[in-house]
Amino acid sequence: MKLSEKTLSSELLYEGKIINLYRDTVELENHTNAMREVVHHPGGVSIVALTEDEQVYMVRQFRYPYHKVILEIPAGKLSPGEDPLECGKRELEEETGMTAKQYENLGDFYPSVGYVDEVIYCYLATGLTPTQQHLDEDEFLDVELIPLKTLYQMVLSGEIQDGKTQSAILKVYCKRYGNSRIN
């Protein structure tokens, strides 16, 4: 089946601080029209920062949409025109006070493909050395080190609910321990 949708019109409904909201009219495969709501987000970066003894820098943050504290890998929003890797380096330093010698691309993560256009770029950071944490004025979070093996079990048991963290932790674990033993 040829799968595509042709944009007929696009209306900007809301221009916000983090997101913009569009309502578009599209032509479907069967030549009927449909409405598409699209939340535009500038994109983000998330980082698995792994120490030499296989621990990961994690952050606990109150996430307002869920009205609770959520355990996540460090992450941040891209500034306009910013290179994803540079953003990742900046966010890691801001949130955890660490810099890394090596960065490995873990691939892109699309959070919710039906109505959001955000891309989260994911990296593994190794060769960590401490510098200085410097959070934004309105940023409140706790940093903690958790063993990669513990996080792997927490993802499989359902204890970690943040999607980008589930995917990135499993990717790193499988890349380090999986290839030689699983296949």
Place this chain on the structure above:
Amino acid sequence: MKLSEKTLSSELLYEGKIINLYRDTVELENHTNAMREVVHHPGGVSIVALTEDEQVYMVRQFRYPYHKVILEIPAGKLSPGEDPLECGKRELEEETGMTAKQYENLGDFYPSVGYVDEVIYCYLATGLTPTQQHLDEDEFLDVELIPLKTLYQMVLSGEIQDGKTQSAILKVYCKRYGNSRIN
């Protein structure tokens, strides 16, 4: 650190077909106020439907926010008051024409915790038997069977970009092959 944010006011900016948009004012830890944009979504369900010979039913769909065809596990939106597992059974049958004897909960997936409140409930479905695919009138997708091991490699190599698919495929793979060999 005590981490919380107190809602001072909430404004419904847009009431849509799939999503609603709210702009709230909150009080932060340091007693200053901040604005929070929240996209409300009713929640969704995604299903890893695994055959006895370890293949997975996948769907390819044009996803308008990314303007391209994306490879995903079957998924759908919760109807008001609908039980997530019932929704999963319905979506699996609608999209792939299969029913399952067993369902295993793979845990919840929060797509993008900064500005969306969606929860995607994930299940592993086994004991599959064919019934009849019945897509919605405005739903266009291709179904294909792909071996779980191939999907695992596609996630690790970055070929699969959909977040819920990355997480669910790795969870199923690690639960089936990981526990006995990795730990």
